[in-house]
Amino acid sequence: MSYPITGVGAVASIGNTPDEIFTGLCAGRSGLGPLRGFDREKFTAQQLFEIDDRAGTGDEPGRATRFLIEAVRQAAEDAGLPEDLSGVPVLIGTGLRELRSLELWWRDGIPFDASELDFGPALRRRFGAVDTHTFANACSASLYALALGWDLLEQGDADTVIVAGCDTVTESMFGQADRVQPPPPEVRPFDRGRQGTILGEGAAAVVLRRDADPGRPVRGWLRSVAINCDARHPTAPDREGITASVRQAHRIAGADPRDIDLVVLHGTGTPINDLMETEVTASVFAAATPALTGIKSQTGHTSGSAGLMSLLVALSCIGTGRIPPVGGLVDPLPEADGLRLVRDAPLSQPVHLAQVNGFGFGGVNAVAIVAGAA
Amino acid sequence: MNTAITGVSLLLPGLTDPRGLLRPAVTDGEPVDPAALIGKKGLRYKDRATQLGLCMAKAALTDAGLLGPSGITIPGERVGVVVSTNLGNVDTVCRAVETIAKEGTAGLSPMDTPNASSNITASEIAIRFDLRGPNLTVCNGATSGLDAVRWAALTLRSGRADRMLVIGVEPENPMTRALVGGPVVDGGAALVLSRSAEADRCRAVLGPAVRAATLADGAGRLADAVPHAGAWVTDHSDVVPEFAARVDLSGWGECSGALGVMQCAAAVGWADSGRTDPVCALTGGHPGAVASAGLVLRPPGPSS
Numbered sequence: 001m002s003y004p005i006t007g008v009g010a011v012a013s014i015g016n017t018p019d020e021i022f023t024g025l026c027a028g029r030s031g032l033g034p035l036r037g038f039d040r041e042k043f044t045a046q047q048l049f050e051i052d053d054r055a056g057t058g059d060e061p062g063r064a065t066r067f068l069i070e071a072v073r074q075a076a077e078d079a080g081l082p083e084d085l086s087g088v089p090v091l092i093g094t095g096l097r098e099l100r101s102l103e104l105w106w107r108d109g110i111p112f113d114a115s116e117l118d119f120g121p122a123l124r125r126r127f128g129a130v131d132t133h134t135f136a137n138a139c140s141a142s143l144y145a146l147a148l149g150w151d152l153l154e155q156g157d158a159d160t161v162i163v164a165g166c167d168t169v170t171e172s173m174f175g176q177a178d179r180v181q182p183p184p185p186e187v188r189p190f191d192r193g194r195q196g197t198i199l200g201e202g203a204a205a206v207v208l209r210r211d212a213d214p215g216r217p218v219r220g221w222l223r224s225v226a227i228n229c230d231a232r233h234p235t236a237p238d239r240e241g242i243t244a245s246v247r248q249a250h251r252i253a254g255a256d257p258r259d260i261d262l263v264v265l266h267g268t269g270t271p272i273n274d275l276m277e278t279e280v281t282a283s284v285f286a287a288a289t290p291a292l293t294g295i296k297s298q299t300g301h302t303s304g305s306a307g308l309m310s311l312l313v314a315l316s317c318i319g320t321g322r323i324p325p326v327g328g329l330v331d332p333l334p335e336a337d338g339l340r341l342v343r344d345a346p347l348s349q350p351v352h353l354a355q356v357n358g359f360g361f362g363g364v365n366a367v368a369i370v371a372g373a374a
Numbered sequence: 375m376n377t378a379i380t381g382v383s384l385l386l387p388g389l390t391d392p393r394g395l396l397r398p399a400v401t402d403g404e405p406v407d408p409a410a411l412i413g414k415k416g417l418r419y420k421d422r423a424t425q426l427g428l429c430m431a432k433a434a435l436t437d438a439g440l441l442g443p444s445g446i447t448i449p450g451e452r453v454g455v456v457v458s459t460n461l462g463n464v465d466t467v468c469r470a471v472e473t474i475a476k477e478g479t480a481g482l483s484p485m486d487t488p489n490a491s492s493n494i495t496a497s498e499i500a501i502r503f504d505l506r507g508p509n510l511t512v513c514n515g516a517t518s519g520l521d522a523v524r525w526a527a528l529t530l531r532s533g534r535a536d537r538m539l540v541i542g543v544e545p546e547n548p549m550t551r552a553l554v555g556g557p558v559v560d561g562g563a564a565l566v567l568s569r570s571a572e573a574d575r576c577r578a579v580l581g582p583a584v585r586a587a588t589l590a591d592g593a594g595r596l597a598d599a600v601p602h603a604g605a606w607v608t609d610h611s612d613v614v615p616e617f618a619a620r621v622d623l624s625g626w627g628e629c630s631g632a633l634g635v636m637q638c639a640a641a642v643g644w645a646d647s648g649r650t651d652p653v654c655a656l657t658g659g660h661p662g663a664v665a666s667a668g669l670v671l672r673p674p675g676p677s678s
Contacts, residue, residue: 042478086587097492097513099467106468106549107475114553114630117460118515120664130587130665133521136492136511144510148525151532172470176487178479227534229509231450231500234488241506244451361488362497364509 002371003153004218007081007207009074010312011067012299013049013200017074021299021309022316025324026346030298031200032186038171045183048169049200049300061101061110065122067203068092068166071305072127075162079207080216085127089158091149092119092134093141093165095303095360100170119166136304138360139266140227141165142204143307143368147225149208159210165305166203174199187297188328189267190274190341197268200300204308220315223353223369224252230363237276237359245365246284246355253369255353258288260369262317262354264310267294267326268301277357278335285339291349293317293342297327307358311368314354318372323347377527377580378573379671380537381438381566382642383430386559386626390433392643395636396605399625405546406561419485420498422545423462426561427495428502430541431455434564435503439575440537446503454507454535457496458522458542458631460515461550461558463489468549495543507535512631517585517658517667518542519634524583524667526567538567542635544628554628562632563639577642581652581670589613589659592666596654600670604651605644607637613656621653633657638671645673 008018013031015021024031031049037059040046051067054060076085098117105112115121118134137144142165149161177199184195212218226248230241250257263285265277281292295313296302302309317323325342332341356368384392388403408417408425412432417425435441440448466489473481488494493511500509508529512522519542526538544550546560570579582599586592593613596603606614607621614620621640623629629636637655644653652672659666 039475042474044479095491099492102464102467102553103471105553107471114460115515115662118513118518120515121662124664131585132514132664133512133525134514136513137509138491138493138497144508147508147534148510148528151528151534155528155531157528170467170490171474172467173490175470175474175479175482176484176490179482180484180487227508228451229455229497229500229506231504231506231509234494234497234501244506360493361491362493362509363500364493364497 001154002221002223004209004212005206005220005222006209006216006218007075007079008219008312009071009078010204010309011051011070012202012302012309013051014298018312022313025295025298026322028327031300043178045178047198049198051201059104061104061112064098064166064168065119068119068164069122069126071203071205072162072164075205075207081207085129088160088162089131089152090123090129090162091145093137093145093304094134095138095141095167096170096173097134097136100168103171137364138362139303140307140358140360140364140366141304143225143358143366144227144364146368147227147366150222150225153208153210161208162205163208164203164205165308167303167305168201169199186328187269189269189294189297189326190278190332190336191329192331192333194269194271194274197270197301200302202299202302202305202309204305204312220318221371223371224249225366225368226252227366232363235361237273238363239276239280241363242276242280242359242365243284245367246280249367249369255369257285260290260353260355261351262291262314262323264314264354264356265292265294266357266359267296269296275333275335278333282339289340291323291340291342291347293323294326307356307366311356311370314356314370318351318354321348321350323349375531376570377530377567378570378576379565379578379638379642380568380573380575381434382577382639383433383437383564384639385426385430386561392639393647395623395640395643396621421463421466421489422547423459423543424495424498427457427499427541427543430562430564431499431503431539434539434566438566450504451506452536453505454509454529454538455496455499455505456510456512456522456526456538456540458512458518458635459495459544460513460518460631461544462495463492464553465547465549466490516663517665518631520655520657520667520669523634523638523669527580530567530569540565540567540635542632544630544632557627559627559629559632563636565635565638576674578645579672579674581672584668586666589666592656592659592668596656596668596670600652600654603654604649606654607640608656641671649673
């Protein structure tokens, strides 16, 4: 089974549309900047990949919702859907929901209603959507939501589904990271010198259809989404769980590792994620050499939206035949010997079939396979 | 394909028997003590929602006959978890910003890091019971509990898992109480769902699920699906037909994400009480809500 992706939308620190983001990645642009919403004196780390949209100084509530609305708007428009989405399920994967608004309520007394913790009320107000679902599945949330969107189509429960991911940075999550890891100056996935990840903000959305509309463009085809759980450690990835999710994605897609031209890696830049992901990739692709890339050195780790953001990049690679390099990668970790990590400059290479990895806190793994025009 | 409830657990201050949900809420129950139920080991540094969720998970898996002396008795990769909670890690998040404002990040505890992520309860349950199937955290407002049941049932239909553990849990603490403007249930319920054809200990069968823009539409569609339901489990008395009993769980405090799962537990309590007529559960639909969600639950027939 294979479902057409008929619309895409995204915002991130390096661009306000999927095309801008992809162009920025290929041009080596980075969204890393000094803290905009937090009190700099309270943190050792001083940088994040924030979207520069705040009206004044200090922080304001409702930004995750704002990013989500914009990504969904773009995707619906791209797919030629009406402004009224009352008949369309909208599934949102997020790591941190509107917890930033909760923080501002608790600390500063900025009004906040408990019902706005999830994105349903805002989507109802803006698009008339009533079948909305917010899934808080850490850093694989948007690909997890994509798997459920797939199931809705496959089980005949819907003909059209919008799947999105979004996140801002919460002070609690940023603060915990600041407490436990020395702040890395930059994100350098798969480099020997990598020192950890830096959070980012963003939202991404796709429109999935059971059948393509004649006469309308198809942005790509979703071939499978695998989901599972390590059930091992609250924060560290597990080899067995990740391997199982990748193999499951291949099996559902009916794809041999040798068929896959590109893997957009989760690649957070943390020592343990990148080591584990490299080893699993080397093992699963022992008989194949897909191009490997990752986007987090330039977008930051956009948490719940990260998986779908990577998937949109994979679609752009398929569409353009260009693969952006892993930014900041100078000296690959030794376990990547023999792997084809894209470095320094974009690689021109036709891509027909791509794998997208998303792994999250709690060992929640999701892996998607997307293809070009059938 | 039908979905069956094959295990259930209820964990409320002063009540663990689902049949008790058919009676008025216990108002003077002692708070649940997780350490007394599952031992102290592994509970340190876990937030309240996770501690409660671990207790419910153990009881529901045991009730479904899936837990032996050495753990889960079927392959863990075929068992998934769905947790519904809106307020689960609100306490950790609020406490963190308070600490940062006073002391900077040096005042934070590294042990709170996993709790800053809203899927902490679902992942801790997976770890403790080795449940490696799909692991989902639904934070979807008033309808969240029934939505969690819907997604678990979809996951069974699509073949991603053979058993789904569904948990609805909300913790009581100063932050959650302030956020919802009153007492919070400080407990919840858990279900084990299976495909009916594979269910050897069916407690109730899930009927059609509905989702509608308004309460009236949701109620109408439920009534169309089962014109002669014996009971309606809902906070809204005005939608219950005259001939049906109403089960009202609002006396337990703000149930939020736990509500829909507790409603399903109430339906099991209805069946356990010897009733054979179907039950309608209905959540959401209040002014300002996104939608209403409803679910039909049928007691198992005499042959099952």
